[in-house]
Amino acid sequence: MTAQNLVDWNEVWRSRMETSTKLKRNKGCSDFWDNTRRAKSRSASSTGDDCERIAWVTSALPITPEARVLDIGAGAGAIAIPLSQQVAAITAVEPARAMREVMKKTVEGAGIENITIVGRHWEDIDPERDLDPPYDVAFASFSLGMPDLRAAIEKMNAVCSGTIAVFHFAGLPYWEQIMLDTWPDLHGLVYQPGPKTDVIFNLLYQMGIYPDVSVSAYEHRLNIPDLDAGMDMLRDRLLIETPGQEDTLREYLAARLTPEGDGLVFRHQVHRACITWEGHAGR
Numbered sequence: 001m002t003a004q005n006l007v008d009w010n011e012v013w014r015s016r017m018e019t020s021t022k023l024k025r026n027k028g029c030s031d032f033w034d035n036t037r038r039a040k041s042r043s044a045s046s047t048g049d050d051c052e053r054i055a056w057v058t059s060a061l062p063i064t065p066e067a068r069v070l071d072i073g074a075g076a077g078a079i080a081i082p083l084s085q086q087v088a089a090i091t092a093v094e095p096a097r098a099m100r101e102v103m104k105k106t107v108e109g110a111g112i113e114n115i116t117i118v119g120r121h122w123e124d125i126d127p128e129r130d131l132d133p134p135y136d137v138a139f140a141s142f143s144l145g146m147p148d149l150r151a152a153i154e155k156m157n158a159v160c161s162g163t164i165a166v167f168h169f170a171g172l173p174y175w176e177q178i179m180l181d182t183w184p185d186l187h188g189l190v191y192q193p194g195p196k197t198d199v200i201f202n203l204l205y206q207m208g209i210y211p212d213v214s215v216s217a218y219e220h221r222l223n224i225p226d227l228d229a230g231m232d233m234l235r236d237r238l239l240i241e242t243p244g245q246e247d248t249l250r251e252y253l254a255a256r257l258t259p260e261g262d263g264l265v266f267r268h269q270v271h272r273a274c275i276t277w278e279g280h281a282g283r
Helices: 009-023 029-033 036-041 049-059 097-110 149-159 174-187 197-206 227-235 243-256
Strands: 068-072 089-093 115-118 135-141 160-169 212-224 258-260 263-278
Touching: 009 149, 009 197, 049 135, 097 115, 135 149, 149 160, 149 197, 160 197, 174 243, 174 263, 197 212, 197 263, 212 227, 227 243, 227 263
Parallel strands: 068 089, 068 135, 089 115, 135 160
Antiparallel strands: 160 263, 212 263, 258 263
């Protein structure tokens, strides 16, 4: 037995996610995004860095006009809505009510008829009740909030007969880098990042799935009009509650934000991964 097989990678995923979520005092990704203001910021009209992410994800999917697509953790429809113009049908699974409401409003306003919105966590999905498999393409774009990743992958395999694509961070996103830098001063604890691409790959390998993996780097640019706007953007995420914490975050941002045009920018080098393999539905 190899050392790799001695590690329960599903447990590694669950443990790291549970620890990180507990530090952030929420119930997971869907809990954080069940907020109308945040949901609107992730809508299909997003620009800048999110627009680049959408283009990157979409370009990696084997899309055809006849394709039936499953979007797991669709958010406010930032990918599903523009993708709907290129495929036959999309099922968009999204657990956060605020995200679904923003997506539904945009879909109805645009007269889009080939998107079906399913309001459940992926782990609560019953394929026969909630979905219409098999799908030609299934993907999850930075939306793997499920603690039992093995079960989540098995369900993806069961409903997709074509390409499954998972997009996830290989390194720290900008907000986790800020958390790692500031958490000890803000909360007296070392921040524990959530699980990254290495855990996904090792779990897939342990499951007998040998995926294609590509990692790319890009510079995330968080553009804000001024320091106060940066404070407002990060206050909830960093659990800022006291004047002392306000001062700590303000000092941190003041040292790292650089002037550009009429505002300020926070730059962070991000490494992200696209992991693909073939599903098992219909075999």
